[in-house]
Amino acid sequence: MLFEINVLKEKHHMHLIHTAPKTKGKLIFTHQEPASVHFDKVDLGNEQILTIALNGEEAQKITINGMLYEFPSFSIVPLVSGQVFKFEKPEMITAWQYSRDFYCLVDNYFEISCLGLLFFGFSGNLFLTLDEAYREKLRGLQQLFLEEFNTVDTIQTDMLQMLLKRLIILVTRLAKEQYLGGKVYEEEKFDIIRQFNLLVDQEYKSQHQVSYYADKLNKPAKTLTRIFSGFNYSTPSMLIQERIIMEAKRLFCYTNLSVKEIAYDLGFNDAAHFSRFFKNTANLNPSDYRKQQVSA
Known part of the structure; x- marks a missing residue:
């Protein structure tokens, strides 16, 4: 069978999966599913999964790697594979999730590739507010996605990839409008x-110094700092630290690894050094942070 489609429906609830016949890459479309299991555990092996999540008409909380954020009504947030997330009201969420094997334009389209601006070009979590014009565009796209999921033929994958590209372009434009000012x-x-x-996301566990990434990019470290400052972003050093802390918090929340094991996994030879680093950055020592998450 060339195509895999898994459709679970109850009224307007649905969870749809399309597998590209050549690459085996997956596109998942989840709409107003009352159970959050589809977001908590997406079983795609070791594939890198990117997510674009749309919240409905009620504001709610979203937990990302153990941190609680406000997810405003009628807004979108893009999420990368290193982020473990959970919605307070999953029944209000529409989400597109896809693997790099399904859609990736790495070489020529840096703005809208799977490794493009939306996921790696901005600082922090992007919560993008939709005005009525953008809401209407998203409603139209949702309908087109549903139609294509129900049209099983030899060009279905191409059509779904085209629609996903339209979605990424739409959300990238929104991000540029709202975050570039x-x-x-x-x-x-x-x-x-x-x-x-992107380099930090790939190598932060073993490389903690800005100089390493500056050399990789053939840029002086001071030039990197100046570029980031020009967009009011955190310094390159702080971004590396934030990525390490984000992964540490994820491991404390979702694994039973010891502080020593997590320290080693994140490139620290000394657990005490890691504990000091974590406390200085997160304002809690590792054991207190883990206790706080367990009791939450």
Whole structure:
């Protein structure tokens, strides 16, 4: 069978999966499912999964790697594979999740590739507010996705990839509008930010120094700092620290690994050094943070 479609429906609830016949990459469309299991555990092996989540008409909380955030009504948040997340009201969520084997334009389209601006070009979690015009565009796209999931033929994968590209373009434009503000968009500088974030995401466990990433990008460390400062972002050093802390919090929340094991996994040879680093950055020592998450 060339196509895999898994449809679970109850009224307007649905969870749809399409597998590309050539690459085996997956696209998952989840709409107003009352059970959060689809978000808590997406069983795609070791594939890197990217998520675009749309909240409905009620504000709610979202937990990302153990941290609680406000998820406003009629807003979108993009999430990368290193983030474990849970919605307070999953029945209000529409989400698109896809693997890099399903959609990736790495070489020529840095803005809208699977490793593009939306996921690696901005600092922190992006909560993007939808005005009525954007809501209408999203409603139209949702309907087109549903129609294509129900049209099983030899060009279904191509159509779904095209629709996903439209979604990514739409949300990328929204992110640029809301997060760049009045700043001049300079493609070369923004691509350096994206490349830096991507490198950090790949190597933060073993490489903690800005100089390493600066050498990789053939840029002086001071130049990186100046570029990030120009967009009011955290310094490169702080971004590396934030990525390490984000993974540490995820491991404390979702595994039973000891502090020593987590320290070693994150590139620290000394658990005491890691504990000091964690406390200085997260304002709690590791054991207190883990207790806090268990009692929450």
